[in-house]
Amino acid sequence: MRRYKIDSQGKRARVVKAARRLFVEKGYHSVTIPDIVAASGVSTGAIYNYFANKESLARYIHERTLADFQEMFEQRLESRSSTCEKLRAFAELVFDLAESEPDMMEYLLFMRHCEFMQNAAPICFTEPFQLIRQIVAEGIEKGEVKPGDFFISAVSYTGAILRPVELRFRCVLEKPLHDIAEELIANAWAAIKA
């Protein structure tokens, strides 16, 4: 009852890892199959054994990356009850991933999936960001977030958190995110708290 395509030497995973790194760095269209071959050490023929074509490889990477992020976010939310703490969980996850899984975080921040999927939803419409908006909406009901449009408050918060991560990757911010995390989280919360 096993999958019909066995990946005995983890080649599939190596291709995925190398390709995501390259896609983020150079953009989907700039990455050639020979590039992926060189970076992963897996041959052209083997790549086409695991993926129908370059586009379906990109789609697979996209889905996996989003699903992994969503799972991590939900896991960290379990122990948090107040709105402030839940939003902090998002910020901390993002800051942690920027250090421990930079490929994943850069993908989420910078990847243009429209280069290979014409009519896919923007990332900010996907589950994790829907969840953020829901948390903010509940925060307004509970009186923890200032009254107003929950959408606007959610955007103000995530903007104040995600922009520093972008600038850290672009080497504009010199200090590691962990050193300035508390100040960033405080600023973001000050923008929307009741």
Place this chain on the structure above:
Amino acid sequence: MRRYKIDSQGKRARVVKAARRLFVEKGYHSVTIPDIVAASGVSTGAIYNYFANKESLARYIHERTLADFQEMFEQRLESRSSTCEKLRAFAELVFDLAESEPDMMEYLLFMRHCEFMQNAAPICFTEPFQLIRQIVAEGIEKGEVKPGDFFISAVSYTGAILRPVELRFRCVLEKPLHDIAEELIANAWAAIKA
């Protein structure tokens, strides 16, 4: 004493306009010369008469777009004295441009210039964003912005302003930016005010 290449019918400008739109939409590498020919109504030969190659067209567009933004920003700063008002000038410029010059604003937000210029400075290192940081630093000195690292406060503010613009372009935000501008500016200022 005139330029040696005359552009009698504004073809050069039409190429620039069409190419910037296409570059933002599809990314540098996805845009082909035939695409630009179709979108601008200018022939291949004429395009190569005005620009040495595709890359130098992209560089020209990049420089012009940044310089235009910087000029507009400086102009709007002239009448503002307090830190809050200066930062508001930035926010209002960005919101206005998103409506009146969406191509320009999308270019500034989304364009990956590293696709055609390998070692160019990130946009956030360029003059307009240096200026923002300077304004915030002065605001801290004057006691208008809370004490701390001016870099962090500048990033928190611009993040809370630019993210909504991104989401508006991605059609995640349904309301026009002008309708929610005051709330966004208030949130961003709340994040960093003294």
Place this chain on the structure above:
DNA sequence: GTCTATAGCCCGATAGAC
């Protein structure tokens, strides 16, 4: 399953007429 070699296609840039 995995490899190498290559077919077939499309793009950027140019040549040469007007």
Place this chain on the structure above:
DNA sequence: GTCTATCGGGCTATAGAC
């Protein structure tokens, strides 16, 4: 200055041996 037609290069995806 502007056009159309085309060349050479480099890409994706496949063929066929192992």
